[in-house]
Every structure is written in C-alpha cells, then in structure tokens.
Amino acid sequence: MENSQTARTRLNMHIAAGTLLAAAVLGIYAQSLGFDFIDLDDGVYVTQNPMVQAGLTAQGVAWAFQTLHGGFWIPLTWISLMADQSLFGGGAWGFHLTNMLLHLANSLLVLQVLSPLTKSFRLSFISALIFAVHPLHVESVCWVSERKDVLFAFFFLLGIGAYGRYVQSRKRAWLLWIFCAGFLSLAAKPMAVALPFILLILDYWPLNRFSRGKVRCLILEKIPLALMCLGFGLITLYAQNLYRGVQSLDAVPLAARIGGAVYAYGWYALKSLWPLNLGVFYPHPGMDLPVYQAVLAGVFFAAAAGLTWRFRERTPWLTAGWFFFIVALLPVIGLVQSGLQGRADRFMYIPLLGLIIGAVWTGDWLIRKRDSLAKPGIGLAAAFVIFLFVLSTLQAREWRDSITLYAHTLDVTKKNYMVHEYLGSSLAARGRLDEAVQEYEKALAINPRHGDAWYGLGCLAVNRGEFEEGAEYFRQALAWEPDHVEALFGLAAAQIQLGDVSAAAKNLKKVLAADPGHVQAGKRLQTLMDGTSKAMWD
Template sequence: MENSQTARTHLNMQIAAGALLTAAVLGIYAQSLGFDFIDLDDGVYVTQNPVVRAGLTAKGVAWAFQTLHGGFWIPLTWIFLMADQSLFGGGAWGFHLTNMLLHLANSLLVLWILSSLTKSFRLSLLSALIFAVHPLHVESVCWVSERKDVLFAFFFLFAVGAHGRYAHSRKRAWLAWTFCAGFLSLAAKPMAVTLPFILLILDYWPLNRFSRESARSLIVEKIPLALMCLGFGLITLYAQNLYRGVQSLDAVPLAARVGGAVYAYGWYALKSLWPLNLGVFYPHAGMDLPVYQAVSAGFFFAAATGLAWRFRKRLPWLTGGWFFFIVALLPVIGLVQSGLQGRADRFMYIPLLGLIIGAVWTGDWLIRKRDSLAKPGIALTAAFVIFLFVVSTMQAAAWKDSITLYAHTLDVTRKNYMVHEYLGSSLAARGRSAEAAEEYKKALAINPRHGDAWYGLGCLAVNRGEFEEGAECFKQALMWEPDHVEALFGLATAQMQLGDVSAAVKNLKKVLAADPGHVQAGKSLQTLMDGTSKAMWD
C-alpha cells in the first residue's frame, strides 16, 4: 500500500512538472505562431527552396540525402521541413509550431534524463525549467532556419538518455540506441560531433563510472560513435569549403581566432547569467578586439577552468558542467571560423545545459552546507526564473518579422555592418528604396569592403534606371569580393542596358562558369547571342 502511494505521488509530481514546463514554453513561444519567416536563411531552407516547397515526396527525400545545400549535410532537417510543408500548407505558423513543440519536448527530455541520471527530481525540474525559459534559446526556437538546432538537440538528448540506461543496465541494446540517436542528431546538425566526449564527461559525473582502471574501456565503447562523428565533421568541412563558408587565415588570423574564442567563452558565460541585449548577429571583432577585453576573458576562462579542476573531487557536478559547456561549444567557438559572426545565441542551445547543471547542483550544495541560505536561495532562484521568462517573452517578440528583428539587433549591438545590410535588403524587397539605400550606406561607412552592401546599392541604382551608377557599385562589390556571382550578373545587366554588349557577354559567361545553373544569366546570354546573330544577318 505504501509503495502504491509513493508511486502515485511520484506520478502526480511528474504530471505537475510536465504541466509547468508546458505552460512556461507556451507562455513564451505561443506568440511565434503569428510570426513571419525571416529573410535571413529562411529563403534557403523554406521560402525559396522549391524542393521543400513541394512537400514530403520520395524525390524530396532522395534529394535530402544527396544535397549539401546551405553548406551542410542535414537530411533529417530537410525531411522535417518538407513534412511541415505538407502538413501545414506552407504557412509560417506551422513551422513555428513544430519548433516550439520540439523545444517543449527537449525541455521534458532534460527533466527525464537528469532525474534518471542524478536521482534528484527536484534539481532536475529546476534545470529543465531554466532550460525551457532561457533567452539564449529564443533564436533557436523562433527562427525557422534553426529547425536543425532544436531537432539535433532532441536526438542528442535521447542519445544521452540511452547512454545512461546502458550505464545502469549494461544491456548492449541501449548502446545501439545511443549510436542510432547519435546518427539522427548528426543528420539534423553536425554540431553533435561532440557527443562521444560529452558522454565521457557524464561518465565522470553523474554516472561515476570514470576511474584509472575503467578509462580505457569507457573510451573503447565510444570509438564507433567517435568515428561516425569524425566522418560527419569531415563532410561538414568539405561542404562549408564548397559554399565558401570557412574563412581563411588571411580573413581571420590565428591570433584573432584564439582571442575571439576565449572572449566568446566568457561572453557566453556572462549572457547565461545576464541575457540582455541579444541579437541575431554579432560581428567578429577580428584583430580589433580590445586588449583589456581579451585579457579579462582569458583570465576568467583560466580561473574558471582551474577552479573547476581544483574542486573536481569535492564538487564533481561543477567540474562536469563546466567541461560540458567547454566541449559542447568547441565546434562553433571560432577556431575553425565559419561565417562572419563572432558569436551566436543559437550555439548555446545544448552547451547552456552544462552551465545550468553546474550552477543548480552547486547552489543546492551551498544551501545544504548552510541552512540560513535556504530562504534567500529559494527567493533568488524564483526571481531569476521569472526574470528569464520575462526577458525571453520580450526577446521572442523581436522575431516577429525581419525588419523588427534587424532594428532590434542594431539597437543592442555596435558597428554591425552586416545587420545594416540585412535591413537594407529587407527594406528594398518591400519597396522602401530610400530607406534601404541609407542602410547600405551605413554598412559601408563601417566596412567599405562589404560587397553585399555595394551590390544592394547597385541593384537600387539599376532599378532607378541609373545604369552607370549601378555598374560602378557592382564593380566595387567585385573589387572586394571577386567571387560575388550576383554582383557579376548585375554588372552584366547594367552593361547590357548601356549598350556594351561585348563586356556583358564576357561577364555573363563568367557567371555561368561559376554557377552553371544560373537561369537568368543563361537567358540573358542567349538573348544577346541571338541579337548579335540577327544583327550580323541584317
């Protein structure tokens, strides 16, 4: 009878915890069902992707496994996006709904996995609640393009849970489930390449499997998973190079990468505690990072790592959580620089969990050591969770549409030439040409070498019929970015209008050599060639 009562109480606690997490996620993200797509990347993944727009088909699934579109091999993400298209008819609300439900599922998984691994339902619930409402997760949930983030995390967490079951039962079936879930996580987003190392950290704490005697066997059991992760990592590097995503050492020197990486660790840790002034893009500081910031970040990182190691026996959860955070962020910390961003909120979707674990279990340890801290500790924790909920609700509202998002980002960041250009492009697409030109000029005032801003100004000039000005803008874009295919096509278009047929033909051929599938360039070249032939006969 007593066991039955205990089981019923535990079930009621689980139902109440699930209801709390559901209310928290819906309270923040239900508003996203009224949000639009974002001009940044949503065209690549959905709105201008004819395969995704066709819905879930056999042809589409085959394409998903064959393509490196967007610079990644992410077949599972493509399949989920196609399924959304079929289920919801292409409306943005359906894609936002799925992202929200995946985040809710991930929050529930955090509760289930941590309570299973640590045997502390209370602390696991608090960790899951912070995970559910933290503002650093808003970007991953509200941005349709980041379906890959919430999807990879779902299977990543499932793999962690399966590994915990294997550690407790020693049944090899759970080891197989870990491998399968790892594959699905990697097939959604290659950031899951850190999974074998994260599992080793969890073997240290909370599974308490790690020792000198067991270290070799723990490593060996993860070799198949590690080899798979290595394969995915190599595919990703190839795909990023193919799409020119990986920056050269000339563009971002090694010293700037190391300094930026150390600074980023400190920035992420700070934003975990005080997540204000978040935006969609943070420019890489490069060699312009102030020395005092680099030194301060380096000191913080070294001190935090040293303390976590120093107290590894007394506070193993703090050590495990800190190294979870460090390792999970490694693929995107900037040592291999992909893209132009210095940091991104979305990169913290899984790494944040390490900091949450370290903070929650350490706080509980402090309260248990000194009873007088119990009441202020509970009050502070409640205030912090409410603070996170309010900030997330406000941050989510910024993702209403592209112009709102970019304007918000410009309000909270400095010298953000990329977002000035993004805003210019969004304004231009909506016919607000004068405002768009101003944004492009602001971008160029910060970075005169930004080819996309020159390209945007060129397009505006051509649309006004000022072809000479347009041609000069396109030439400026090509001066700084010789591989800018659209600027080359724009230059050829302007030259056609100016009557410089030979130059236009030459540049159109260059466009087709760089991008054989460029339909407009092919049609324009055919028109010019037909016109030239007709003129010869006339």
C-alpha cells in the same frame, strides 16, 4: 500498497512538472504563431527553396540526402521542413509551431534524462525549467531556419538518455540506440559531433565511471560514435568550403580566432547569467578586439577552468558542467571560422545545459552546507526563473518580422555592418528604397569592403534605370569580393542594358563557371548567343 502509493506520487510529480514546463514554453512562444518568416536564411531553407515548397515527396527526400545546399549535409532538417510544408500549407505559423513543440519536447527530455542520471528529480526539474525559459534559446525557437537546433538537440538528448540506460543495464543493444540517436542528431545539425565527448564527461559525473583501469574501456566503447562524428565533421568542412563559408587565415588571422574564441566563452558565460541585449548577429571582432577585453576573458576562462578542476572532488558536478559547456561549444567557437559572426545565441542551445547543471547543483550544495541559505536560495532561484521568463517573452517579440528584428539588433550592438545591410535588403524588398540606401551606406561607412552592401546599392541603381551607376557599384563589390557571383551577374545584366554585349557575355560565362546551376545566367547567355541583346533584368 506502499510501492503503489510511491508510484502514484512519482507519476503526479511528473505530470505537475510537465504541465509547468508546458505552461512556461507556451507562455513565451505561443506568440510566435503570429510571426512572419525572417529574410535572413528563411528564404534558403523554406520560402525560396523549391524542394521544400513542394512539400514532402519522394523526390524531395532523395534530394535531402544528396544535397549540401546551405553548406551542410542535414537531410533530417530538410525532411522536417518539407513535412511542415505539406502539413501546414506553407504558412509561417506551422513552422513556428513545430519549433515551439520541439523546444517543449527538449525541455521535457532534459527532465527525463537528468532525473535518472543524477537521482534528483527536484534539481533536474529546476534545470529543465531554466532550460525552457532562458532567453538564449529564443533565437533557436523563433527562427524557422534554426529548426536545425531544436531538432538536433532532441536526438542529442535522446542519445544521452539511451547512454544512461546502457550504463544502468549494461545491455549492448543500447549502444545501437545511442549510435542511431547520434546519427539522427548529426543529420539535423553537425554541431552534434560533440556527443561522444559529452558522454565521457557524464562518465565522470554523474555516472562516476572514471577510474584508471576503466578510462580505456570508456573511450573504446565510444569509438564507433566518434568515427561517425569525424565523418560528419569532414563532410561539413567540405560543404562549408564549397559554399565559401570557411574564412581563410588572411580574413581572420589565427591570433584573432584564439582571442575571439576565448572572449566568446566569457561572453556566453556572462549572458547565461545576465541575458540582456541579445541580437541576431554579432560581428566577429577580428584584430579589433580590445586587448583588455581579451586579457580579461582569458583570465576568467583560465580561472574558471582551474577552479573547477581544483575542486573537482568536492564539486564534481561543477567540473562536469563547466567542461560540458566548453566541449559542446567547441565546434562553433570560431577556431575554424565559418561565416562572419563572432558569437550567436543559437550556439548555446545545448551548451547552456552544462552551465545550468553546474549552477543548480552547486546552489543546492551550498544550501545543504548551510541551512540558513535555504529560504534566500529558493527565493533567488524563483526570482531568476521569473526574470528569465519575462526577458524571453520580450525578446521573442523582437522576432515577429525582419525589420523589427534588425532594428532591435542595431539598438543593442555596435558597428554592426552586416545587420545594416540585412535591414537595407529587407527595406528594399518592401519598396522603402530611400531607407534601404541609407542602411547600405551605413554598412559601408563601417566596413567599405562589405561586398553585399555594394551589391545592394547596385541593384537599387539598376532598378532606377541608372545602369552606369549600378555597374560601378557591382564593380566595387567585386573589387572587395571577387567571388561574389551575384554581383558579377548584376554587372553582366547592367552591361546588357548599356549595350556592352561582349563584356556581358564574358561575365555570364564566369557566373556559370562559378555556379553551373545559375538559371538566370544561363538564360541570358543563351539569349545573347541567339543574337538578342535586349534587357532582361528581373
């Protein structure tokens, strides 16, 4: 009878916790069902992707496993987007619904995974609630292109849960489940390469499996998973190089990478506590990072790592949480710089969990050490959750459309030439051409080397019929970015209009050499070869 009563009480606790988590997630993100697609990347992943637009088909699934489109091998993400297209008919609301439901599932999984691992349902629920409402997760949920995040995290957390079952039961069948979950997580986003190292951290705490005699066995049992992660990592590097995503040491020197990485760790830790002024893009500081900021970030990083290690016997959860955060972020911290961003909210989707664990268990430890801290501690925790909920609700509103998002980002960041260019492109697409020109010019005032802004000005000039001016803008783009294929194509199109057919043909051949699948370039070159030189600007 007592066992039945205990089971009923436990079930009621889980139902109440799940209901509260669902209410929190829906309270923040239900508004996203009315949001539009974002011009940044949503075209690549959904709206301008013919394979996704065709819905879930056998041809599409085959393509998903063969393509490196976008610079990643992420077949599971592509398949999920195709499924949404088939289910919801291409409406943005359906893609947003799936992202929201995956975030809810992940929040529930945090509770279900942490509770048996740590033997504390109460602290696991607090952690799951903070995970559910934290503003650093808004980007991953409200941006359709970041299906990668919420999907990889789902299988990442399932892998951790399976590992807990393996440790408890010692049945090797669970190792296969961990491997499968790891594969699916990697097939959604390669950031999951950190999984075997996270499992080692969990061996330290809360699983308490570390001892001198066992470390070798703990490492050996994770080698198959680690080798798979290494393979995915190499594929990702190849794909990023193929799509020119990886920045050279000339573009971002080693000193700038190290300084930027240390600064980013400090920034992420600060934003986890005080998540204000969040935007869609933060430019990499490069060598312009002020020395005092780099030094302060370095001191903070070293002090935090040293203190957590120094007190590892007294507060092992804090040590585990801190290194969970460090390791989970390592693939995207910028030592191998992909893209031009210095930081990104979406990168914290899983790493934030480490900081949450460290903070929640440390807070509980302090309260248990001194009973007088119980009431203020509970009050502070409740106030912090409400604070996060309100901020996330407000932050999510900024994602309702591209122009709103970019304008907000410009309000909360400085010298953000990339977002000025993004805003210019969105304004141009909506026929607000004079405003678009202003944004492109603002981008170039900050960074005259930004080829996309020159390219945008060139497109606007050509559309106005100013072909000489447009050609000059395209040449400026190519002067700074010689591999800018679209600028080269734009130059060729302008040269056709100016009657310079020979130069246009040469440039179209260069476009096709760089991108053999460039359909428009192929059509125009064929037209020229057929003896037709009339303008074909789309």
